[in-house]
Amino acid sequence: MQTIKAAVCHEFGAPLVIEDIQLRAPKVGEVEVTLHAVAICHSDISFADGAWGGSLPAVYGHEAAGVVSAVGETVQGVAVGDSVVVTLIRACGTCPSCAGGKPTICETPYDGDQGPIRTADDGMLHQAMACGAFAEKVVVDQSQLVKVPASMPMDAASLIACGVITGVGAVVNAAGLRAGEDVVVIGAGGVGLNAIQGARIAGARRIVAVDMTEDKLDDATAFGATHGVLATGEAPWREAYKALGGKGAEAVIVTVGAIPAYDQAPRYLGRGGKFVMVGMPHSGAMAEYEPVNLAYLGQGMVGSKMGDVVIQRDIPWMVDLYLQGRLQLDSLISGRWSLDQINDAIADTKGGKARRNVIMFNR
16 A cells, blocks of 8 residues: 545535545556546535535545556556546446446446545545545546547646536537537536537537626637527526527537526427436436426437546547647636645635636646
8 A cells, every 4th residue: 555645525515634545556457547637526526515425534536637657457558657537437348338338327336435545544435436536646447547648738638537528428429419400508617618619519500608697608609609698587598599590409408507407408499409417416406397398399308427428439539629729628727726725726616717627736
């Protein structure tokens, strides 16, 4: 076991504590990655606030990039010294979901209580989301990694691990958007901006961003939205209809976990349209729909976890898009922080103005 620094959650809703933890060596099929950057996702914050329960103490963080520093037996595809993106998508490769091309909903359970990390006094320490990346190093399954060019900035690479694949994938994979179709994206935060980028890259005719603030709508325009609608209006879907030439959208992407957004989402849809559920409300929160309208108009709804991606297929082309200047990553970063500043970075993220805050490790 080696000793590393990590931000540990001991109590839901309380500040994280920077402390020494123990990390074991990688076993068969596992890889140790020395992290250079980890972004703060709203899912990490929701978990740390107790929105979805879970074991404590725990190390959160799942949107990371670094360099491979050790490999276990049978590992293929990566070697010591490789630059990699670290995701939470741990896929067994053999269950029905994985075999059917849906590794994001792998059916093989993972017990984070029995993961590679322990407290300094050898007590249980939960590796959240199979990552535990609010730490100097991680040990993860090889299925969670994708190689990236050594020249790629690590802060930009870390964003691809979750927010980018979730937003772009929701449009390209889950919604199956075709060139010339119209899209409404509800929520112009980190994931929403990437959904907007995904729609632009996929050839959407019109992209309407819906958010609570003008500042976020300005951000949306910078990332490719053709129109912006304030959600604070009495009937914002009517404004969206006007922007779309008097019709509803073929796809509506809900990227926030707010119940009002889910309640209103079907109102933005056109005939035969589909709305994609991406944002994660707290457990127990309920939304309401009028099913007859969806049935009569041939509309649908579908959940999308991590953009329905296959990371070994989708991350390389997103990296190429970034290197070609067609996918914005650098401008998604609102601030760069040290591990010791993680609670300040979380507070800044909670403030609602940050696109993505990134924890940087001095290497």
